[in-house]
Amino acid sequence: xxxxxxxxxxxxQLLVAFREKQIRKREEQIYHPFWxxxxxxxxxxxxxxxxxxxxxxxxxxxxxxxxxAVQAMTSQSDQAASATSPGFFFLQLFTxxxxxxxxxxxxxxxxxxxxxISLGFDAINSEQHGRTLARLMAQPIHRDDIINAKFVAALxxxxxxxxxxxxxVMGTGLLVIGIPPTPGEFLRxxxxxxxxxxxxxxxxxxxxxxxxxxxxxxxxxxxxxxxxLFFTVFFQIILNLISSAIVPSPDMAPADQVxxxxxxxxxxxxxxxxxxxSDITTVLLRxxxxxxxxxxxxxxxxxxxxxxxxxxxLLIVWPQITGLVAVTTVCFALSYVSFMRREIR
Amino acid sequence: xxxxxxxxxxLTKQYDQLxxxxxxxxxxxxxxxxxxxxxxxxxxxxTILMLLGLTEPTSGKVxxxxxxxxxxxxxxxxxxxxxxxxxxxxxxxxxLENLIYTGQLNRMTKKQAREKxxxxxxxxxxxxxxxQKAGTYSRGMIQRLGLADVLMKDPEVIIMDEPxxxxxxxxxxxxxxxxxxxxxxxxxxxxxxxxYLLQVQEICDRIGLFVRxxxxxxxxxxxxxxxxxxxxxxxxxxTVQHPLSAYSDSNRIVDLQQLLAxxxxxxxxVVEHERVKIFAAKDIAPQVARTIVHAGLDLISLSRxxxxxxxxxxxxxxxxTEIAV
Numbered sequence: 001x002x003x004x005x006x007x008x009x010x011x012x013q014l015l016v017a018f019r020e021k022q023i024r025k026r027e028e029q030i031y032h033p034f035w036x037x038x039x040x041x042x043x044x045x046x047x048x049x050x051x052x053x054x055x056x057x058x059x060x061x062x063x064x065x066x067x068x069a070v071q072a073m074t075s076q077s078d079q080a081a082s083a084t085s086p087g088f089f090f091l092q093l094f095t096x097x098x099x100x101x102x103x104x105x106x107x108x109x110x111x112x113x114x115x116x117i118s119l120g121f122d123a124i125n126s127e128q129h130g131r132t133l134a135r136l137m138a139q140p141i142h143r144d145d146i147i148n149a150k151f152v153a154a155l156x157x158x159x160x161x162x163x164x165x166x167x168x169v170m171g172t173g174l175l176v177i178g179i180p181p182t183p184g185e186f187l188r189x190x191x192x193x194x195x196x197x198x199x200x201x202x203x204x205x206x207x208x209x210x211x212x213x214x215x216x217x218x219x220x221x222x223x224x225x226x227x228x229l230f231f232t233v234f235f236q237i238i239l240n241l242i243s244s245a246i247v248p249s250p251d252m253a254p255a256d257q258v259x260x261x262x263x264x265x266x267x268x269x270x271x272x273x274x275x276x277x278s279d280i281t282t283v284l285l286r287x288x289x290x291x292x293x294x295x296x297x298x299x300x301x302x303x304x305x306x307x308x309x310x311x312x313x314l315l316i317v318w319p320q321i322t323g324l325v326a327v328t329t330v331c332f333a334l335s336y337v338s339f340m341r342r343e344i345r
Numbered sequence: 346x347x348x349x350x351x352x353x354x355x356l357t358k359q360y361d362q363l364x365x366x367x368x369x370x371x372x373x374x375x376x377x378x379x380x381x382x383x384x385x386x387x388x389x390x391x392t393i394l395m396l397l398g399l400t401e402p403t404s405g406k407v408x409x410x411x412x413x414x415x416x417x418x419x420x421x422x423x424x425x426x427x428x429x430x431x432x433x434x435x436x437x438x439x440x441l442e443n444l445i446y447t448g449q450l451n452r453m454t455k456k457q458a459r460e461k462x463x464x465x466x467x468x469x470x471x472x473x474x475x476x477q478k479a480g481t482y483s484r485g486m487i488q489r490l491g492l493a494d495v496l497m498k499d500p501e502v503i504i505m506d507e508p509x510x511x512x513x514x515x516x517x518x519x520x521x522x523x524x525x526x527x528x529x530x531x532x533x534x535x536x537x538x539x540x541y542l543l544q545v546q547e548i549c550d551r552i553g554l555f556v557r558x559x560x561x562x563x564x565x566x567x568x569x570x571x572x573x574x575x576x577x578x579x580x581x582x583x584t585v586q587h588p589l590s591a592y593s594d595s596n597r598i599v600d601l602q603q604l605l606a607x608x609x610x611x612x613x614x615v616v617e618h619e620r621v622k623i624f625a626a627k628d629i630a631p632q633v634a635r636t637i638v639h640a641g642l643d644l645i646s647l648s649r650x651x652x653x654x655x656x657x658x659x660x661x662x663x664x665x666t667e668i669a670v
Contacts, residue, residue, distance in 0.1 A: 027456045036449040047437075131433040135494070137399055138427035139450040140419045344399045 033141045034149055041153030045119060054115045055161060065104045066169050070176050072098035088287055088307060090181040091188060093173040095285045104169060105281045108196055116203030117224040119154040122217035123208045124339060134344055147339045151208060151332060158200050166193045187310055192284050198324055199277040205331035212339045231272045239269050273327055276320045283317045350375045350502060350534050356405035358391050365391040367558035373536060378528060380545045381538040383555030389538035393504055397427055410501055426495030430507035436480030440471060440490050443479050444497055451498040465493040469523060485516035505537040509544055521548050581623040581630050584645040585637060601640055608632050
């Protein structure tokens with residue numbers, strides 16, 4: 001017992017010595033001002049109450065949804081449930097639920113935007129309101145370094161958080177269900193992680209854009225949340241209205257007309273970044289999905305209901321991925337341009 | 346000493362309709378303290394922002410330390426320290442941490458930055474508050490922290506925008522003396538803008554009067570006053586207690602004004618209610634007193650003073666508005 005204690009103590013000493021050496025090394029190194037700013041922003045985020053609250057919220061809900069997923073899976077496993085999606089048991093950790101709580105990916109889709117907004121809504125205007133922007137700009141840095149550093153810092157925080165969360169879910173799931181993921185499943189989860197980061201980065205960029213446009217942090221936060229609410233709640237209602245207006249009843253109209261109308265509604269729904277994200281995650285986490293289009297009976301006949309390889313799944317949602325990356329980039333470009341043109345007062 | 350460090354040549358900045366800075370020509374030499382004086386909205390801040398490359402001039406040329414801030418803003422900002430008006434710091438960092446951050450942005454290591462920051466904090470008298478959060482600092486302390494912040498980069502030039510706004514008179518005086526001391530010790534050129542004349546008057550080597558985007562006079566205080574008040578270097582102010590308003594046709598005032606104007610050497614007499622201002626070429630205070638008493642008025646006070654910056658400023662400003670009208 002004491003031998004073990006001694007050993008642990010030794011390791012601890014080594015660890016402390018290593019950390020001190022790192023700190024000393026960092027003290028004596030010259031960093032590019034950009035990374036100095038990124039470092040400070042990350043420190044600010046991690047220490048802020050709002051990040052702690054959002055982090056705790058996301059962690060709790062995700063653990064809750066993991067619990068229900070595991071419950072659903074253990075009750076299913078006795079039955080023939082595993083036969084419906086053979087070999088992809090592990091992915092169900094992220095998608096299944098016993099009905100009491102939404103599954104993991106739905107929670108992330110819901111809370112991720114809030115996290116992005118909370119990290120970005122006061123990026124620029126708080127510096128302006130606190131009158132620190134002019135002082136910062138008078139340092140020998142380029143103007144775009146400021147907004148780039150703000151974006152990169154928040155992105156790093158988001159990435160680390162979701163990386164940890166994804167592995168936490170995988171690790172816990174591994175302990176509970178005892179079935180390791182296949183390489184394919186692991187890659188799918190990693191792709192899912194990347195897409196989540198891009199999706200949250202979209203909301204981050206949108207809120208940074210508002211933080212450049214509006215001088216009051218409260219205005220930019222409310223505007224960001226209004227956009228988010230619009231896409232999560234009202235957009236769906238509007239779509240339903242449009243759909244009921246233009247999609248004819250299948251009994252009354254020829255099939256191709258019905259299909260065309262439904263295509264139109266579907267494409268309209270993809271104007272929402274949330275829809276793009278949910279399309280991508282659904283396909284990534286459910287390998288058995290092979291298309292979004294409405295299929296006629298004749299197209300289904302003869303198809304073998306096998307799961308798709310990762311490459312093929314990605315190919316299905318490639319347009320959605322491109323779209324998501326595009327809106328994220330456009331948002332950042334807009335905030336970049338408006339920040340560069342802003343008069344410093 | 347006579348090496349130019351800031352050169353402005355025909356500098357103009359136009360916002361839509363408004364001309365904020367109008368063909369500004371100015372040269373500031375190394376080691377001097379230059380005061381840019383003018384009322385609010387005269388274009389002082391805009392000029393300063395153009396010096397730092399934070400705003401682009403509409404036309405004209407700027408050189409700071411021989412560098413063009415329009416094309417090389419980062420190089421200029423490496424040599425120029427800027428203290429904005431109403432400067433603030435990150436409230437949740439300590440004063441020391443704020444300075445270290447600035448030092449690191451100027452490519453120092455954390456260690457160098459800490460040593461330098463501690464040294465500067467003691468020079469500006471903030472050693473005791475180094476580990477206090479900047480959010481708890483008083484206005485005067487923040488201003489001094491701002492001075493330390495500006496000195497972190499070993500600047501050749503310090504530009505300060507309204508450095509005494511919001512600081513109590515005693516604090517402002519101490520602060521300006523600190524600026525004077527530090528700039529002489531390190532032989533740094535200082536350009537400061539202000540609308541508060543009396544304070545700035547004491548520490549500036551030269552002053553530029555800035556009204557409506559135009560520089561209307563440049564020079565040290567004595568030369569400015571000599572130029573302006575060449576014929577009337579003395580001012581005598583008298584307070585006369587009398588219900589002057591009781592005289593319906595203001596007979597007595599006119600009377601007094603005429604009487605005073607007859608004294609030899611008097612250039613101008615201005616009567617404002619109970620106060621009488623006499624501009625004169627000679628020191629004629631006794632004659633003035635005698636005249637007032639002889640006129641049967643009660644003389645309450647009589648004072649004699651030389652022209653200060655305020656008179657200069659007011660005189661120029663009056664001229665300028667006359668031209669504008």
